[in-house]
Amino acid sequence: MTFLEQIKSDFNLYTAQASDDHFSRLRKEAFAAFEQLGIPTTQLEEWKYSNLRSVQQGNFTTSCVSNLDADSLIKAGVLNTIESNKLVFVNGCLFPELSVWLETDERIKICSLAQARKDFSSIFDAHFGKYINFSKDGLLALNTALMSDGAFVFVPEGAALKHPLMITNITDANEHALFQQPRNLIIIEKNASASIIENYMAVGAYTSFTNVVNEIFVGENASLEHYKVQRAAGNTYHTNYTQLHQLANTNINQVTLTLDGQWVRNNLHFFMNGENCNSLLYGLYIPDGKQFVDNHSRVDHAKPNCFSDEKYKGILKDEATAVFNGKIVVHEDAQKTNAYQRNQNILLSNTATINTKPQLEIFADDVKCTHGATIGQLDEEPMFYLRSRGISEQEARRLLLNAFADDIAEKIKIPELVAILESEIERKL
Amino acid sequence: MISITNLQASIEGKSILNGINLEIKPGEVHAIMGPNGAGKSTLSSVLAGRSDYDITGGNVTFLGKNLLELSPEDRAREGLFLAFQYPVEIPGVSSTNFLKTAINEKRKYHGLEPMEATDFLKFMRSKMEEMEMDKSLTSRSLNEGFSGGEKKRNEVFQMAMLEPKFCIMDETDSGLDIDALRLVSAGVNKLRNSERSFLVITHYQRLLDYIVPDFVHVLYKGRIVKSGDASLAKELEVKGYDWIKQEVEAAV
Numbered sequence: 249m250t251f252l253e254q255i256k257s258d259f260n261l262y263t264a265q266a267s268d269d270h271f272s273r274l275r276k277e278a279f280a281a282f283e284q285l286g287i288p289t290t291q292l293e294e295w296k297y298s299n300l301r302s303v304q305q306g307n308f309t310t311s312c313v314s315n316l317d318a319d320s321l322i323k324a325g326v327l328n329t330i331e332s333n334k335l336v337f338v339n340g341c342l343f344p345e346l347s348v349w350l351e352t353d354e355r356i357k358i359c360s361l362a363q364a365r366k367d368f369s370s371i372f373d374a375h376f377g378k379y380i381n382f383s384k385d386g387l388l389a390l391n392t393a394l395m396s397d398g399a400f401v402f403v404p405e406g407a408a409l410k411h412p413l414m415i416t417n418i419t420d421a422n423e424h425a426l427f428q429q430p431r432n433l434i435i436i437e438k439n440a441s442a443s444i445i446e447n448y449m450a451v452g453a454y455t456s457f458t459n460v461v462n463e464i465f466v467g468e469n470a471s472l473e474h475y476k477v478q479r480a481a482g483n484t485y486h487t488n489y490t491q492l493h494q495l496a497n498t499n500i501n502q503v504t505l506t507l508d509g510q511w512v513r514n515n516l517h518f519f520m521n522g523e524n525c526n527s528l529l530y531g532l533y534i535p536d537g538k539q540f541v542d543n544h545s546r547v548d549h550a551k552p553n554c555f556s557d558e559k560y561k562g563i564l565k566d567e568a569t570a571v572f573n574g575k576i577v578v579h580e581d582a583q584k585t586n587a588y589q590r591n592q593n594i595l596l597s598n599t600a601t602i603n604t605k606p607q608l609e610i611f612a613d614d615v616k617c618t619h620g621a622t623i624g625q626l627d628e629e630p631m632f633y634l635r636s637r638g639i640s641e642q643e644a645r646r647l648l649l650n651a652f653a654d655d656i657a658e659k660i661k662i663p664e665l666v667a668i669l670e671s672e673i674e675r676k677l
Numbered sequence: 678m679i680s681i682t683n684l685q686a687s688i689e690g691k692s693i694l695n696g697i698n699l700e701i702k703p704g705e706v707h708a709i710m711g712p713n714g715a716g717k718s719t720l721s722s723v724l725a726g727r728s729d730y731d732i733t734g735g736n737v738t739f740l741g742k743n744l745l746e747l748s749p750e751d752r753a754r755e756g757l758f759l760a761f762q763y764p765v766e767i768p769g770v771s772s773t774n775f776l777k778t779a780i781n782e783k784r785k786y787h788g789l790e791p792m793e794a795t796d797f798l799k800f801m802r803s804k805m806e807e808m809e810m811d812k813s814l815t816s817r818s819l820n821e822g823f824s825g826g827e828k829k830r831n832e833v834f835q836m837a838m839l840e841p842k843f844c845i846m847d848e849t850d851s852g853l854d855i856d857a858l859r860l861v862s863a864g865v866n867k868l869r870n871s872e873r874s875f876l877v878i879t880h881y882q883r884l885l886d887y888i889v890p891d892f893v894h895v896l897y898k899g900r901i902v903k904s905g906d907a908s909l910a911k912e913l914e915v916k917g918y919d920w921i922k923q924e925v926e927a928a929v
Contacts, residue, residue, distance in 0.1 A: 633765040636725050637779040637839065638753035638786070647778065651769025651818075 251304050251427075252286070258310060258394055270373055271365065278382050278392035285386035297571045297603050298513050298542045303457045303485050308427035312341035312396065314420040316451070321346060321418065324451060330664045332412040332445065333358060339420050340396025340428035350411045357402040358413060361431055364400035371402055375435050379463050379493040379519070388489055391461040395431035398460075403440040405467070412443040412473075412662055417460075419480055421452030428456070434464040436472050438495075443473035445665065448509075450480035462490040468522065471499040473661055479672070481508035489515040496522030496551070503659050506533040506541045507672055516545040520554045531560035532656040534676040535568035535600075542571035547589075549582040549615075558589040561656050563649060563677065564600035572604040576619065580611040589619040594626055594652060649677050678703050678740065678843055678874045679724075685734035685899075686723050693719045695899035696735065701843070704871040708885055708910060709878045711896035712918040717878045718762065720896070721847040724876075725759040726752050740842065753779075754786040756842030760832040760849055767819040772831070775819050776801065776838050783839065804837045808864050826857030833864035844868070846877045850884040862887030882914035895921055 249257070259279050266272040287304050288295040316338060334348035335358065342360040349358075357368055365372050382389035399415045417430050436442050450456065458480070466472050472492075480486060486509050494500060498520075506512050518527045533541040547556045562570050572591040593602045606619040626648055634644035653673045660666050684697040693716045701707050711717050723730050724737065726749035737744040744752060767775070781791040792800070805815065810830065820828050829849055836844055846865070850858055865888050869875070877888055885893070885907065893909040894901045897918070902925050903909065913921075 629765050630767050632727060632749065633761065633767070634775070634779075635749040636753055636759050636761075637775070637835065638750050638783045639775075639779050640750050640782060641748075643778060643782065647770050647775070648767070651767065654769050 249307075251306055251308065254308070255282075255390070255394065262394065271376070274377050275393045278389045279394070281382050282386055282389035282393055285384070285389055287390075288386050294544065294573070297569070298540075300485070306425055306427070306455055306457060308425045308455075308457060310396075310427050312339035312428070314338045315422065316418070316420050318343075318345045324418070324449065328668060330412065330414065330445075330662065330668070332414045333409070334414050334416065335360070335399050336416045336418065337397065337399075337430060338418045339426055340417075340430055342397055351409065353407055353410075355404045355407050356409065357400065359400050361395075361398045361400045361433060364402075364433070368400070368402065371435065372400070372433070375463070375465055376433055377463070379465060380461065380489070380491045385489070387459050387487055388461060391429045391431055391459050391489070395429045395461070398431040398433070401432075401434040401442065401444065403436045403442045405437040406439045407437075408440060409442040412445055414445040414447055416447040416449065417458070419448075419450035419452070419456045419458060419484060421450065421454035421456045421482065423452070423454070425454040426456040427459075429459045429461070431460070432462045434462065436464075436466045436470045438467040439469045440467065441471045443662065444475070445662070446474075446476040448478050448480040448486065450482050450484050453483065455483045455485070457485045458487070460486070460488040462488070464490065464492045466492065466494040466498045466500060468495045469497045470495075472501070474500065474502045475660055475662075475665065476504045476514070477669070478504075478506040478512055479508045482510065484509045485511045487513045487515070490517065492516075492518045492527075494518065494520050494522065494525050494527070497524045498522065499526045501528045501659065501661070502530070503656065504531040504543065505656070505669060506531070506535070506543070507676055509539065509541075511540045513542040514544065516543070518545075518547045518556065519550065520548060520556070521550050523551045523553045525551075525554040527554070527556040528659070529556070529558040530656050530659045532653055532673075533560075533562045533570055534565075534653070534673065535562075535570055536565035536676065537568065538566070539568045540570070541568070542573075544571075544573045546575045546577065547587065549576070549578045549585045549587060551581060552583045552585070554582065555586045556588070559656070560591045561652060562591075562593040562602060563596065563653065564593065564602060565596045567597070567599045569601040570603070572602070572621065573607070574605075574619070575607040575609065576617060578608075578610040578612050578615050578617065582612050583614045585612060585615040585617065587615070587617040591621040593621075593623045594649070595623065596626070646677065650674070653677070678705075679744070680738045681735070682737070683735035684723070684732075684737060686719060686730045686732050688719070688730050692733070693730070693899055694723065697899070697901060699894065699901065701874045701876065703874055705892065706869065706875040706877060706888065706890045708890035708893045709876060709896050710880065710882070710893060710910060710913060712922070713880070715896040716899040717880075717896055718847055721759060721845045721876075721878055724845060725749060725757065750782070751786070753839070753841075754783045758836050758839060758841035758844045760829070760836060760844065760846045762848040762851055764820050764828040764832055766821045766823070768821045770819045772815045772817065772819050773801065776835065779839060801838065804834065807867065808834050808837050810834050825852040826854070826860070829853060829857065829861045830864060833861055833868070837864070837868060842872065843874045844876070846875065848878055848880065850879055850881060858884065859887060882910045885910045897921060897925055
């Protein structure tokens with residue numbers, strides 16, 4: 249059975265037992281869209297450098313069965329020292345023994361998506377599928393049609409998460425090749441706030457394909473810290489679509505760190521649907537070996553007086569390849585927009601490749617926007633300056649690369665996470 | 678201290694230094710002056726170990742070692758210090774971390790244990806007081822956003838911290854107003870002693886009003902064409918470089 253045949257058969261199994269409700273109708277609609285669109289190919293402009301052909305030819309199982317037990321997961325570093333609420337998913341299914349719950353405000357709801365559909369159906373139905381548009385994106389459609397489980401986060405009006413929430417997804421490819429589609433729904437209502445860490449890890453030698461979709465709603469005057477840490481090493485293919493829908497006076501700080509993974513494609517889409525929004529998007533990628541990392545982002549300024557600042561930095565080693573494609577769209581109404589975008593890359597070998605494309609599309613006439621990209625090697629002047637003070641070449645290189653990377657790591661507002669990441673960055677360098 | 682014999686260097690096939698001879702003893706301050714393009718900055722770069730230049734002849738002995746065979750970091754660890762004409766801004770590297778790394782790498786080279794963090798901070802504080810450095814300068818990233826004067830003062834502060842034996846000042850006066858020049862010179866004068874030698878490279882005489890040299894040499898077309906005491910600098914200030922150029926051309 250080919251991958252596509254398998255998807256079809258999985259979907260037939262689903263429809264055979266599904267009741268006819270809003271949720272299942274949406275999934276049927278999404279599947280119809282997927283059948284039209286398929287898995288993206290390099291024929292599409294947005295996927296020019298990102299080849300998923302080997303996934304198409306893969307023979308995956310979608311069962312979340314895993315032999316991992318809580319002890320081995322803890323040993324693998326799933327529960328770290330960060331004091332946070334925790335949800336752990338293995339191969340797409342919740343691993344309830346490892347959940348950690350620190351909040352005292354009972355209005356806040358955090359559980360699996362499957363649980364939320366039963367227990368909080370009115371909130372679920374009001375938000376699920378409302379912010380993404382799967383009619384033009386095959387992977388969004390596929391996730392909507394055949395999602396695994398994921399996290400549901402509801403922070404109601406005026407409430408605040410006292411501790412961060414860490415959503416950890418573990419790929420266990422010890423037994424067989426795996427296909428999973430985590431789906432997270434995060435709702436931060438008016439005047440509420442939350443800090444959320446998405447953490448990806450992997451074990452096992454088989455191939456895996458993980459297709460994540462995050463739908464995030466941020467209501468008026470609300471704020472969100474959102475961090476994505478990609479450490480799923482091994483033969484992993486990972487695509488991630490994060491849709492953020494923000495209303496007026498919201499603050500979002502989003503940081504994406506891509507360290508491990510054979511093939512990673514991040515899609516980040518901010519839609520600022522209200523005035524006076526602040527959107528910060530930062531990213532760091534350090535691919536080595538034959539890793540491939542693609543960061544696509546789109547920032548829609550739909551209303552006036554919003555600010556966005558995007559900075560993505562890459563350090564590429566060995567035969568690694570990276571893509572940066574950032575698009576800022578300033579709609580006709582969005583006067584007094586301030587939007588900044590930068591992509592900076594350091595190539596440490598002759599065989600590393602970066603394809604970068606910063607883009608602005610401006611339909612308003614009173615805006616301030618800048619964008620730019622740089623590609624280079626480690627500068628010789630700072631190297632010589634440090635060496636002339638008695639610092640070895642190796643140590644000078646370490647200092648300079650760490651400084652380049654720390655500029656992004658320090659955008660994270662959880663000190664324990666910054667410390668963990670700084671040692672991970674050190675490992676990669 | 679340092680003995681330079683018939684030093685020749687070129688860049689991209691173009692000969693810049695054409696046989697420099699210079700002997701500097703402990704505690705001496707030598708000034709090198711000369712018109713633009715004479716090779717002044719090339720001399721400082723070659724001595725500090727910048728790799729852009731090809732050494733085509735001659736040798737340099739520094740405290741008994743063949744300087745030209747040492748890496749830039751080993752030259753520094755042996756006690757050579759170059760105060761840059763254009764100190765480099767290094768965002769993200771804190772001045773404190775940078776100095777601690779530099780000092781401990783030097784200690785390691787000499788077989789010493791790294792300095793304890795508290796000892797280091799004490800040492801740094803005392804040097805900051807001595808050199809009248811503003812605290813805010815050392816808490817920031819290395820040279821980032823510093824004014825021209827602050828950068829040059831920071832070079833002299835690094836000199837105080839690293840305690841070199843031989844300091845090269847490469848056009849330290851360039852881009853400084855008179856107040857900054859005074860502050861920087863005062864710092865240098867505090868570091869003068871009977872053991873430490875200086876090579877002060879400058880286009881203008883005014884720096885030498887503050888850092889008074891024992892010897893002045895004029896560099897022209899990659900050679901030292903005239904040497905004298907501090908009065909030679911005054912003479913150059915009045916007469917410019919043309920008379921020296923004429924003397925040299927006449928001798929040829």
